[in-house]
Amino acid sequence: MLRFIIQFGASSFLLLFSTAFALYEGSAILDNSLEWEYSTPFTELLYGEVNKSSDISQLDYFVYAAKFQPAYPVIMVLSSLYLLILIGYYVFKQVKKLFACYLFFLGGGLFSFSYFT
Numbered sequence: 001m002l003r004f005i006i007q008f009g010a011s012s013f014l015l016l017f018s019t020a021f022a023l024y025e026g027s028a029i030l031d032n033s034l035e036w037e038y039s040t041p042f043t044e045l046l047y048g049e050v051n052k053s054s055d056i057s058q059l060d061y062f063v064y065a066a067k068f069q070p071a072y073p074v075i076m077v078l079s080s081l082y083l084l085i086l087i088g089y090y091v092f093k094q095v096k097k098l099f100a101c102y103l104f105f106l107g108g109g110l111f112s113f114s115y116f117t
Contacts, residue, residue: 004090011079011086018075025069026061039064 092099
């Protein structure tokens with residue numbers, strides 16, 4: 001149980017740390033008005049055209065960071081996947097076949113998400 005808590009705490013800290021830095025790096029989109037047309041899909045989907053920097057959604061910060069400085073967004077994705085697998089292992093550790101099914105559906109869901117985006 002102690003190993004689970006340490007792994008969960010470390011990966012949660014890494015996720016929060018990388019999220020904060022990805023937001024910081026992505027906030028550079030506010031200064032780059034030439035990139036607003038190409039790096040603001042969430043703002044255009046939710047609110048329409050971007051006219052000023054205050055219109056930009058914070059979700060677009062992640063898009064901009066992933067596009068130009070992808071280190072912290074990649075760490076975010078990896079630590080999120082590690083957390084999902086760790087939680088699944090802890091929940092289904094008594095029945096290995098359920099854990100295998102969980103991994104199968106997690107992989108299928110990730111494949112479907114990547115296929116449709």
